[in-house]
Structure formats: C-alpha cells, structure tokens
Amino acid sequence: MKRKISPVTRVITLLASAAMVAVLFLPIWRIELSAPQYPEGLVLKIYANAIGGDVDVVNGLNHYIGMRTLHTRDFVEFIALPYIIGGFLAVGLLVALINRRGLFYGWVLLFLLIAFTSMIDFYRWEYNYGHNLDEGAPIRVPGMAYQPPLIGYKQLLNFGAYSIPDSGGWIFAAVGLLLVTAGILEWKKQDRRNPVSSRTVAAILAPGILFMTSCTGGGPQPIRYGQDVCDFCKMGIADRRFGAEILTNKRKIYKFDDFHCLLQFLDSKLLPANEIADVYFLDFSGNQQWIKADEGHLLKSESLHSPMNGNIAAFKDADTMNKYAIELHGTPVTWKELYK
Numbered sequence: 001m002k003r004k005i006s007p008v009t010r011v012i013t014l015l016a017s018a019a020m021v022a023v024l025f026l027p028i029w030r031i032e033l034s035a036p037q038y039p040e041g042l043v044l045k046i047y048a049n050a051i052g053g054d055v056d057v058v059n060g061l062n063h064y065i066g067m068r069t070l071h072t073r074d075f076v077e078f079i080a081l082p083y084i085i086g087g088f089l090a091v092g093l094l095v096a097l098i099n100r101r102g103l104f105y106g107w108v109l110l111f112l113l114i115a116f117t118s119m120i121d122f123y124r125w126e127y128n129y130g131h132n133l134d135e136g137a138p139i140r141v142p143g144m145a146y147q148p149p150l151i152g153y154k155q156l157l158n159f160g161a162y163s164i165p166d167s168g169g170w171i172f173a174a175v176g177l178l179l180v181t182a183g184i185l186e187w188k189k190q191d192r193r194n195p196v197s198s199r200t201v202a203a204i205l206a207p208g209i210l211f212m213t214s215c216t217g218g219g220p221q222p223i224r225y226g227q228d229v230c231d232f233c234k235m236g237i238a239d240r241r242f243g244a245e246i247l248t249n250k251r252k253i254y255k256f257d258d259f260h261c262l263l264q265f266l267d268s269k270l271l272p273a274n275e276i277a278d279v280y281f282l283d284f285s286g287n288q289q290w291i292k293a294d295e296g297h298l299l300k301s302e303s304l305h306s307p308m309n310g311n312i313a314a315f316k317d318a319d320t321m322n323k324y325a326i327e328l329h330g331t332p333v334t335w336k337e338l339y340k
Contacts, residue, residue: 003101006189009182010096013104016175017092023175024048024085026168029122031148033058035159044070045166048081065157066137067129067146077121084114101186108183115176123150152251155221155228162252220245220280220290221253232261232268233308241313242306243282245290248275259338260310266339279335281314284324289316293335297321301330312338 005013027045030053034041045052050072059069072078088110095107130147141157148154148161155161165173228237231254237243244262246254248271256262262279265271279293296314299321304311312333315321325332 004099005095005101005104005186009104009186010099012178012182013092013096013107016178017089017096019171019175020085020089020092023168023172024082026171027052027166028168028172030164030166032162032164033159034162047078047168048085049078051075051078064137064139065146066133066135066140068132068134070129075125077125088114104186105183108179111176111179115172119150126150153248153253155224155253155255160252162250164250219278220247221255222288223255223282228255230257230261231255232265233257235307239307240286240288241282241284242310244314245280246271246276247278247280249277250275251277258306258308258310259312260306260308263310263338279339283316284313285315285320291316293339296335298333298335298338299325299328299330300333301325301328303328303330 025047027047029046031044031046032041033043042054042057044055044058051070055070062069068074088107091107091110095103126147131145133146144157146156148156149163151163151165153160153162223237223240223243225238225240226236229235230237235257237255237257239257242258244256244259246256246262246265248254254265254271256265259281266273280290281293281296281298283289283291284299291314296316297318297320298312298314300312301324302311304313306312313324315324321332324330
C-alpha cells in the first residue's frame with residue numbers, strides 16, 4: 001500500500017512551494033564591504049538571475065587590485081538557477097497533489113542537493129574571483145588573495161567583507177528547516193515492522209545539517225602581522241605577545257594591538273554592547289592561541305611594556321600567570337574589573 005503524507009506535511013509542502021516564489025524575486029545573498037573611504041559601506045546583492053547593488057563601484061575598485069569585473073552575463077548560474085527554483089516549486093505542488101510519502105522524501109532530498117551544490121558553487125565562484133588576479137594590476141600585494149568569506153566576516157586590505165544570506169536566502173533556509181522537520185515526523189510514522197535505522201536517518205539529514213551549520217559563524221581570526229592594523233589606534237599590529245579581538249553577533253571582527261586600545265574602543269560605545277558576541281585575548285606566550293575573555297587569567301605590570309602602555313597580559317592558565325606575576329612584580333586582575 002502506498003502511504004500518504006500527513007495533512008500537516010502536505011500543508012508544509014504547499015507553504016514551502018509558495019515560499020520559493022519569493023526566493024525567485026528577493027535577493028538570496030549579500031556581501032557588504034566597509035572601509036574608511038566608504039563610511040556608509042558598499043553592498044552586492046545576489047539574486048536568482050542577476051547581481052545588484054553597488055556593482056559599478058565595486059568593479060571600479062576591482063580594477064586596481066586585479067580582480068575581474070562582475071557582470072550578470074558572465075555567470076551561467078543566473079540562467080540556470082531560476083529554472084532550478086521554478087522546477088523545485090513545480091515538483092512541490094506535484095508532491096502535494098499526488099500525496100505520496102516516497103515522492104515527498106525524494107523532494108526533500110532534492111532540496112538538500114540544491115542547497116549543498118549551491119554552497120559549493122558559490123565558494124568556487126568566490127575562490128576564482130579572489131585568486132585569479134591580473135598581474136598588471138596597479139596594486140599588487142605578494143601572496144595576497146581577495147576571496148570574500150563564504151559566510152561571516154573577513155578583512156581584505158583596508159576593506160572589511162561581510163557575507164550573509166539576504167531575505168531570499170533566509171526564506172530558503174527556513175524552507176529547508178521546515179522540510180527536514182516534516183521529513184523527521186514522517187519517518188517516525190513508518191510501520192514499526194520496518195523500522196528505520198539511525199544510520200539511515202543520519203545519512204538523509206546530513207546534507208541539510210551541513211547546509212544549516214554552514215550559516216553559523218566561526219571564532220577569532222589569526223592576526224596578520226605587518227598587514228593588520230588596530231581598529232582603535234590605527235597602528236600596525238606587530239607584537240605577538242599582545243593582541244585582542246572582538247567578535248560581533250554578525251561575525252565581524254575588530255582587532256586590537258593592546259588592552260588599552262580594546263578598552264578605549266569599548267568605552268567609546270562605537271559598537272553597542274548588545275552586538276558583541278565574544279572578546280578574545282592572545283596568550284602572552286606568543287603561541288598565537290586565543291583565550292576567551294571570561295576564561296583568561298590577566299596580569300597587570302609596568303614591566304610588560306605593551307605597545308600602547310596598557311601593560312596587561314593574558315594567560316591560558318593560572319600557574320603560568322602566577323609565575324610571571326612573581327617575575328614581573330605584577331598584579332592579577334580580572335576582565336570584570338577592567339570592563340565594567
């Protein structure tokens with residue numbers, strides 16, 4: 001007997017199909033660029049069939065660093081994607097009409113395949129544009145590539161690049177969440193005489209989990225000595241024993257060369273406190289390990305001679321900090337005491 005999907009799953013199928021209409025017309029992804037010379041920022045919006053936003057301005061900047069200019073006509077994806085989304089929508093309506101569980105499972109797998117393939121293709125697109133540079137460009141930085149992040153924040157010269165789904169992308173992700181949830185519910189209704197193994201369920205859901213987890217941000221970024229500058233004092237970051245980073249809720253990163261600059265930046269309220277996700281310190285040992293603010297052991301001593309005279313060092317463990325406290329005649333302090 002061919003099993004039907006539940007009424008709830010059938011409604012979810014219709015809603016998911018209808019939502020794809022919005023994905024066809026709304027921007028799916030956006031890349032925001034910020035720099036001192038562009039205080040209001042620049043934005044590229046990627047639709048199913050075109051690139052929008054400040055394309056002309058970005059193309060002008062690309063010329064100087066040797067990146068190819070962006071044109072909708074150069075991407076075969078903008079021809080194929082509307083048909084792929086439209087086809088997925090049509091299959092969804094067919095699933096709701098025929099009302100068969102097997103066809104629904106196939107439709108969910110099709111969605112996960114589209115999502116996973118799209119992310120791979122987007123990464124490939126960013127990689128090619130960021131690495132295949134014109135050797136005759138006016139500005140050449142040896143070893144430098146300009147690949148934007150797949151998702152999250154990345155510093156590119158004096159530009160901060162922030163990549164995230166736009167309205168259409170969030171709708172697409174919500175559709176995926178709905179379909180995966182409905183799929184799980186349908187599996188649970190399987191005949192008990194034919195139970196589904198956990199491995200089978202994991203294999204089916206793995207692509208969806210990978211897609212959804214790819215939308216989460218990472219942690220702190222390595223400091224590029226000789227290239228990165230402090231976001232407060234604007235001096236180049238050079239001392240490997242000191243350094244700090246602020247990670248925002250949007251996964252943007254602010255870098256600092258000293259506790260003094262970090263605290264001054266926080267006190268300035270340029271970044272609202274509710275937008276801060278985490279604060280990290282570099283381990284004083286110079287091993288380039290990051291320590292979360294609430295997990296670090298801090299030492300204040302005039303003998304530290306930090307870049308901007310904050311004279312505070314961070315340590316991963318208390319024993320090491322105590323050792324330096326004796327050697328440098330320092331005083332242990334806590335992050336809560338410094339940042340109230």
